[in-house]
Amino acid sequence: MLNQALAQALAEIADLLEIQGETPFRVNAYREAARRIAALATDIAEIHRAGQIRTIPGVGPSLAARIEEFLTTGRLAYLEELRRQVPPGLRDLLRVPGLGPKRAWQLYRHLGIAGVAELRAAVREQRLRTLPGFGAKLEAQLRRALEHWQDLAHRRPLGEALPLAERLSAALAECSAVQAVTPVGSLRRWCETVGDLTLLVASAEPAAVVQAFVSLPLARAVLDRSESGASILTEGGVPVALRIVPPEQYGAALLAFTGSAAHYARLCALAARRGYRLTTGGLIDDRTGRRLGGATEEEIYAALGLPWIPPELREDQGEIEAALAGRLPALVEVADLQGDLHCHSDWSDGAAALETMVQAAVARGRRYLAITDHSQSLGVARGLSVERLREQWAALADLQACFPQIRLLRGIELEIRPDGTLDYPDEVLRQCDFVTASIHSGFQQSRERITARMLAALAHPLVDAVSHPRGRIIGGRAGYELDLEAVIAAAARSGKALEINANPNRLDLDDRSARRAAEQGVPLLINTDAHAPGDFDLLRYGVAVARRAGLGPAQVLNTRPPEEFLAWLARRRRG
């Protein structure tokens, strides 16, 4: 399906036009069309064949022609033309907090800055302040933003790395010489960002696998190849390594390449204590020279007196002690999740109709769903006035009648306003089934003020949960200043839930914070924050955070069946 590729191309056109100073409305037309196409449940090629391109909202004659060109030729001449005018690195500058299209273009025109590396040099040499409109404070702000950026320079968000690894693995599995293939490293441990992308393959015919790997359609260039492995650069410019081992060594290699280094070192030490040696080829008894295992991870763990430890826990954060004591937690799984308490529709900033979102949730087996569009003060997201909210309730009641298999909840993502007050009067909140509060404004406020806002929301009897508590965007902004410990303590006191936002760009709470919250008895929610039907599939990223936090289903509120969840809500509201 080409929907995502097309959406990305249109979004890139929007960015490039914006950098060039094109009118915001034209830019927005491309951006909106990209969003709509990304949210489509049907293959765009099919819509095209049916002559229905123009029925997509936001697609007029001009965009229809571009879409047609893309679908018939696989190219977009307009985009290629724009790329010639605007250096590709300028798009990266847009992601640096404090820089937008105007400043990015100015940096390019006057200082020749066409990428993050050049920006970093210019900041270091204090050249930015020479530009009109730029000053020492902005320069300092950018310096801080770039420090955060530096940590991520060579790492990719999990939400980008995992789908790529899955596509490559699936393509490679087509090769008959491949007996098994697994992406290893921090990816297999579901770390929120991934440095090196490596695929591990079990095969008795490595040469055939290498050949298949370097011939993949996704491979743009071959960086390196040998008899037992290779490295390629993918279409998107991501380097990917391949390692091939014989099937009888597959488990030992999985263990070694999955890591973490600290976890693996502990295993090696455990092996040494028993007179064994753990290598990437297998577990060896040093006295007899006999191989004790190597084909599977399970047999190696077993030989060391341990149960198999899920990769998400392999960080040497107490999992080995827990395993030795037989206290390894039974981790929550995607299939355990019964409800989603955070999603949007096109009533606010979602890309799809209410009915489409409900259908998508039903199709994925969700048994309850809170529609939580934005509240009134969030103008940019078309936040709902009280009147519109009441209209939505009526629409929801109609939908409920059509979808008896899912319990629909009147929800709201309630803005905690910059002054700490909530965005609707109590009488409106009282009529909502589920209220999750969050912050999208006043990001620059002091730690004290933002913490006070959060605590005020948590103290309000009609607030049930807080969404994406840290406000961070992975690879984007660091999140506002916040005393998270105070927020966790307040949630524990008041019996309110904190969210693990499953969007791979957020993962907020993160695993460590979620673990601390759970330790204090705070109920956690794993929510997708879906803005389009396909976003419900992001659930697995949130589940991974919970698993890395060591959580079982009992600690995740929305693993409960609908009646139990509603009973929790009712109990909570009674106080």
Place this chain on the structure above:
DNA sequence: GCCGTTTTCGGCCCGACTGTTTTCAGTCG
């Protein structure tokens, strides 16, 4: 660039904050 019981032009995208200014442009969510 899209859209239209205000229908072929003129709206559409809000409001706050910040840093640079001397009345406002740029960015952000």
